[in-house]
Amino acid sequence: MNKQILMAGVAAGLALAASAAQAQSVDYGSLQQLFDEPVTTSATGSPQRSTEAPADMQIISQDEIRRSGETSIPGILQRVAGIDVLNFSVGQSDVNVRGYDQISSPRLLVLINGRQVYLDHYGLTIWQTLPVQLSEIRQIEVVKGPNSALFGFNAVSGVINIITFNPKFDDLDVASVRVGDHGFRDYSLATTFKLGEAISARVSGGSRQQDEWARTGPLPLASDVTDPNTVQAAIDVVAQLNPKTDLRVEGSWSSSHQDGLAVNTYTTDKMITTSIKATLTADTDFGLIQVQGYQNGLTAKYPFALWNNTITVFSAQDLFKIGADNTIRLGAEYRHNTLNTAPLTGGEVSYDVYSASGMWNWAITEQLTTTAALRVDSLKLKREGTFPNRIPLDDNSNWDRTITKPSVNLTAAWRPTANDTFRLSYAQGVQTPSLIELGGVQLASTPFPGFTIDIMGNPNLKPSIVSNYELAYDRQFSAAKIGVRLFEQDWKDIKSGTDTSGLVLPPTATHNAAIYYINASDSKMKGLELTASGSFLPGFNWRADTTYTDVKDSPFAGVNVTKKYVAFQSTTPKFRGNIGLDWTKGPWEADANLHYVSEFKFYSMAAVTLEPVKAYASLSARLGYRWDNGLALALSGQNLLKERQEQTRGLEAERRVQVSLSKSW
Amino acid sequence: MRNRKKQLITALTMSLVMAFPLASHADPAKNLAVAGRALTFLENGPSGSAVLGVVFDPSKPGSVAEKNAIMAALGGGYAAGSLKLTGKPIEVSAVGGASGVAALYVTSGVNYAAVGGAAKARKLITIGSDPACAASGACVMSVATDPKVDIVVNRATAAAVGVAFKAAFRMMIREI
Numbered sequence: 113m114n115k116q117i118l119m120a121g122v123a124a125g126l127a128l129a130a131s132a133a134q135a136q137s138v139d140y141g142s143l144q145q146l147f148d149e150p151v152t153t154s155a156t157g158s159p160q161r162s163t164e165a166p167a168d169m170q171i172i173s174q175d176e177i178r179r180s181g182e183t184s185i186p187g188i189l190q191r192v193a194g195i196d197v198l199n200f201s202v203g204q205s206d207v208n209v210r211g212y213d214q215i216s217s218p219r220l221l222v223l224i225n226g227r228q229v230y231l232d233h234y235g236l237t238i239w240q241t242l243p244v245q246l247s248e249i250r251q252i253e254v255v256k257g258p259n260s261a262l263f264g265f266n267a268v269s270g271v272i273n274i275i276t277f278n279p280k281f282d283d284l285d286v287a288s289v290r291v292g293d294h295g296f297r298d299y300s301l302a303t304t305f306k307l308g309e310a311i312s313a314r315v316s317g318g319s320r321q322q323d324e325w326a327r328t329g330p331l332p333l334a335s336d337v338t339d340p341n342t343v344q345a346a347i348d349v350v351a352q353l354n355p356k357t358d359l360r361v362e363g364s365w366s367s368s369h370q371d372g373l374a375v376n377t378y379t380t381d382k383m384i385t386t387s388i389k390a391t392l393t394a395d396t397d398f399g400l401i402q403v404q405g406y407q408n409g410l411t412a413k414y415p416f417a418l419w420n421n422t423i424t425v426f427s428a429q430d431l432f433k434i435g436a437d438n439t440i441r442l443g444a445e446y447r448h449n450t451l452n453t454a455p456l457t458g459g460e461v462s463y464d465v466y467s468a469s470g471m472w473n474w475a476i477t478e479q480l481t482t483t484a485a486l487r488v489d490s491l492k493l494k495r496e497g498t499f500p501n502r503i504p505l506d507d508n509s510n511w512d513r514t515i516t517k518p519s520v521n522l523t524a525a526w527r528p529t530a531n532d533t534f535r536l537s538y539a540q541g542v543q544t545p546s547l548i549e550l551g552g553v554q555l556a557s558t559p560f561p562g563f564t565i566d567i568m569g570n571p572n573l574k575p576s577i578v579s580n581y582e583l584a585y586d587r588q589f590s591a592a593k594i595g596v597r598l599f600e601q602d603w604k605d606i607k608s609g610t611d612t613s614g615l616v617l618p619p620t621a622t623h624n625a626a627i628y629y630i631n632a633s634d635s636k637m638k639g640l641e642l643t644a645s646g647s648f649l650p651g652f653n654w655r656a657d658t659t660y661t662d663v664k665d666s667p668f669a670g671v672n673v674t675k676k677y678v679a680f681q682s683t684t685p686k687f688r689g690n691i692g693l694d695w696t697k698g699p700w701e702a703d704a705n706l707h708y709v710s711e712f713k714f715y716s717m718a719a720v721t722l723e724p725v726k727a728y729a730s731l732s733a734r735l736g737y738r739w740d741n742g743l744a745l746a747l748s749g750q751n752l753l754k755e756r757q758e759q760t761r762g763l764e765a766e767r768r769v770q771v772s773l774s775k776s777w
Numbered sequence: 778m779r780n781r782k783k784q785l786i787t788a789l790t791m792s793l794v795m796a797f798p799l800a801s802h803a804d805p806a807k808n809l810a811v812a813g814r815a816l817t818f819l820e821n822g823p824s825g826s827a828v829l830g831v832v833f834d835p836s837k838p839g840s841v842a843e844k845n846a847i848m849a850a851l852g853g854g855y856a857a858g859s860l861k862l863t864g865k866p867i868e869v870s871a872v873g874g875a876s877g878v879a880a881l882y883v884t885s886g887v888n889y890a891a892v893g894g895a896a897k898a899r900k901l902i903t904i905g906s907d908p909a910c911a912a913s914g915a916c917v918m919s920v921a922t923d924p925k926v927d928i929v930v931n932r933a934t935a936a937a938v939g940v941a942f943k944a945a946f947r948m949m950i951r952e953i
Contacts, residue, residue: 142814142858146811149925530927
């Protein structure tokens with residue numbers, strides 16, 4: 113029904129398309145050329161220069177993506193200061209900001225052009241499902257720290273907003289073939305074109321496959337791993353309805369097959385994603401108004417379960433200035449999210465979220481600016497359908513529950529000179545439980561005849577709340593810049609994994625025993641981040657960063673944080689960092705990045721215990737040559753220092769090398 | 778050994794000097810690039826080919842030098858996004874009678890009040906390289922590029938000449 117409404121809106125919008133005139137959507141390219149720096153809307157919803165955004169963020173440009181030679185988005189993100197990446201397999205990594213990374217990392221909200229691509233069933237990102245080609249990405253915006261006052265629930269450790277080229281403003285035509293050892297094959301195409309004067313379109317597609325990293329021991333079992341592959345397609349159409357109004361319609365599809373660590377064992381999965389999104393933007397006398405609707409579909413096939421998840425989002429916002437110094441954003445959003453129960457079917461868990469938000473940016477003086485953002489989300493949980501025999505909590509009324517929580521972002525930025533910026537910020541973010549955790553999983557296990565344990569979701573699980581305090585300083589020199597960040601995070605009610613070593617609910621005369629998710633601990637983290645970059649000789653650029661984090665867990669009474677998979681004090685490395693160098697001379701370009709992670713512990717595949725992962729350094733590099741006719745040839749590689757390297761307690765990362773040939777026109 | 782140490786120190790010093798050079802001076806060509814691009818963010822602004830009047834005071838060497846640099850940068854036609862600009866030097870005393878120009882670029886040191894008054898009477902947008910021009914209300918906009926791009930728009934002056942900028946642009950610049 114919602115899809116039909118969206119499609120009808122799209123058709124009506126396109127039919128109304130009128131003559132060409134000035135741009136009304138945010139033209140990232142022109143604004144970047146004007147201000148000589150990247151532009152973002154990911155900090156407050158308002159377009160801002162990256163150096164003036166009231167958030168701790170880093171923007172990765174298309175040039176940096178290309179020059180990196182990385183084959184995946186986690187590989188690119190690994191080069192960003194403070195980003196933790198757990199590479200469990202060649203096809204799947206878990207990514208988080210400044211510690212607290214974990215299996216099926218749920219704290220990082222990932223978006224493509226503002227549309228959530230984070231998968232709501234488990235609350236994780238499977239990077240291979242993202243329907244985007246690296247060549248069509250204008251920039252990746254990395255927001256560090258909570259930003260749920262803008263993006264809503266789950267933007268708690270950070271936000272990754274992937275911004276593609278906009279066919280209205282950008283002319284892009286790239287085809288590439290990349291082949292490598294271990295069966296690596298990657299084909300991609302992205303092209304833009306005009307349909308008359310008022311309609312522009314971008315179409316892209318690609319496929320990738322490679323061999324999984326080799327097993328080096330009895331675990332994981334051969335049957336639990338697979339060679340990852342993915343196929344994706346996307347379309348993006350912008351119609352200018354009148355000189356001040358644009359309609360942008362985006363659609364996508366992806367099918368991917370991969371393995372990954374799930375609890376303490378590997379499992380394979382197949383994911384099929386679909387999306388349709390329509391965005392109407394109008395520059396009116398009442399401000400820049402944006403109305404948007406989208407629907408994401410997910411079919412997640414595991415060996416033990418099949419989940420279908422549909423999320424529908426409608427939002428509206430108005431962005432306007434009052435006087436010369438005040439920028440205001442007012443927004444409202446409705447979200448419907450639904451998931452079947454599995455592997456024991458018969459039920460459907462869903463929720464509706466109603467949200468209201470506001471942002472106020474006040475330029476008090478030329479040097480001093482404050483930003484305040486507030487969002488209130490109200491989630492109404494519901495369950496329909498039947499229950500398996502003897503499962504606890506077997507009454508749908510147990511799901512009749514409302515969670516209402518505020519999210520806050522407050523920032524004061526002081527720029528005493530054009531080259532110095534101090535920023536003090538406070539944020540409170542809200543992480544809701546995933547639909548699986550709220551009841552989507554229903555699994556019966558019979559360890560011995562006559563005794564059944566149900567593994568199930570928990571409708572009474574509380575959201576986790578994070579508070580983040582940060583002091584930042586940036587200094588810009590004409591050929592270099594440095595940054596210092598001091599931060600502290602305070603987590604309340606962190607959610608557990610499912611602990612099969614102990615019962616949460618004992619059996620009764622009428623119900624089975626059960627294991628489910630619980631709120632297991634609080635945790636605090638303090639840290640320091642140092643970044644520097646610059647150029648030192650013609651054609652040479654350098655960059656370096658290091659991030660220190662110190663995590664202290666406070667488990668609730670009776671909780672063993674290891675058995676509950678929330679032992680962040682042990683599983684978060686103290687240090688992670690990068691040293692990088694790139695060089696350009698005429699048609700030649702080269703890039704090398706050394707990524708370092710200090711020692712940490714992680715969950716063993718053999719038992720629910722922690723085992724050490726030694727400190728490691730991995731090198732990725734690329735050497736490329738570009739001809740004037742748009743052809744480019746490059747040699748790239750990852751994990752180049754060792755043929756095989758332990759980076760988690762799972763499969764060992766392997767050295768991989770590729771050759772790519774691309775053509776732009 | 779001592780020489781090698783000296784060489785190392787010299788090399789390190791050179792590297793540091795190159796990495797952290799002293800602030801550079803304003804560059805008229807860079808200012809022109811920003812001014813030209815800013816014009817593309819006007820509602821119903823000029824498109825295609827347009828003439829930029831470059832206002833200067835012949836009695837002030839700084840103003841003349843800036844005018845010459847801007848005219849040199851404009852050359853036979855300067856592309857700023859979708860806009861192609863050509864230049865026309867205009868002495869400050871002749872602003873009132875200037876014709877065929879889409880906007881005025883006001884060099885530093887001219888009598889801003891006189892230029893501003895004439896431009897308002899003729900509904901011409903004025904862009905200055907001196908922040909004082911916008912601050913005084915004579916210019917609609919001032920642009921600077923060192924040490925970073927800085928654009929200031931005088932809202933009252935913009936209203937007086939009947940121009941408005943696109944919303945996204947307004948949210949990224951300073952308004953006074």
